Amino acid sequence: xxxxxxxxxxxxxxxxxxxxxxAPSGEAIPDAASALRGSLQIRHVDAGSCNGCELEVxxxxxxxxxxxxxxxxxxxxxxxxxxxxxxxPVTRNMAVPLAKTFEATPAPKVVIALGDCALGCGVFAEGxxxxxxxxxxxxxxxxxxxxxxxxxxxxxxxxRIVQQ
Numbered sequence: 001x002x003x004x005x006x007x008x009x010x011x012x013x014x015x016x017x018x019x020x021x022x023a024p025s026g027e028a029i030p031d032a033a034s035a036l037r038g039s040l041q042i043r044h045v046d047a048g049s050c051n052g053c054e055l056e057v058x059x060x061x062x063x064x065x066x067x068x069x070x071x072x073x074x075x076x077x078x079x080x081x082x083x084x085x086x087x088x089p090v091t092r093n094m095a096v097p098l099a100k101t102f103e104a105t106p107a108p109k110v111v112i113a114l115g116d117c118a119l120g121c122g123v124f125a126e127g128x129x130x131x132x133x134x135x136x137x138x139x140x141x142x143x144x145x146x147x148x149x150x151x152x153x154x155x156x157x158x159x160r161i162v163q164q
Contacts, residue, residue, distance in 0.1 A: 039072075040073070040082055041080055041083070042074050042081060042083045042158075043077065043080075043084050043101065044086075045086045045098055046087050047094045047134065047137075048088040048094050048124070049115065049118075052115070052147070053115040053148040053149070054087060064151075065155055067155055078104040083110040084102060084109065086113055088117050089122065089132070089134075090133065090137050095131045099137055111134070113133070115147060115148050117147070118134045144157045
């Protein structure tokens with residue numbers, strides 16, 4: 001029975017949709033991403049979100065969507081990362097840590113702003129503890145809109161970066 005299953009897996013191959021040719025939100029994928037082809041090590045930074053995006057990121061790396069099969073991994077240190085995945089509006093307490101994390105990430109690096117709050121502060125705009133969107137603190141290369149964006153959208157953005 002195990003041999004039959006193995007044959008079936010080999011005969012079927014990878015069953016997933018191909019990444020479409022468009023970048024998320026229509027912008028071009030940055031030149032830095034060309035050096036990251038085939039592999040992407042991501043350091044996730046929660047800059048002050050409501051945790052909605054974090055749930056979707058967890059689903060993206062869970063067993064159903066399994067982003068690791070495309071060469072995308074989460075890492076624990078910015079020194080090991082190729083990209084920063086930033087969620088939430090940047091709070092006053094997270095502005096300096098986010099900038100330091102960006103500086104600690106070796107070049108070439110890509111910054112992915114994930115969710116409406118990271119792009120424009122969303123419902124937290126004009127809040128007393130909000131510094132601003134991610135682009136006000138660090139340069140953003142890829143924008144992934146949504147509140148929160150679903151795992152399929154997140155995965156498409158990551159697959160475009162690794163060009164798979």
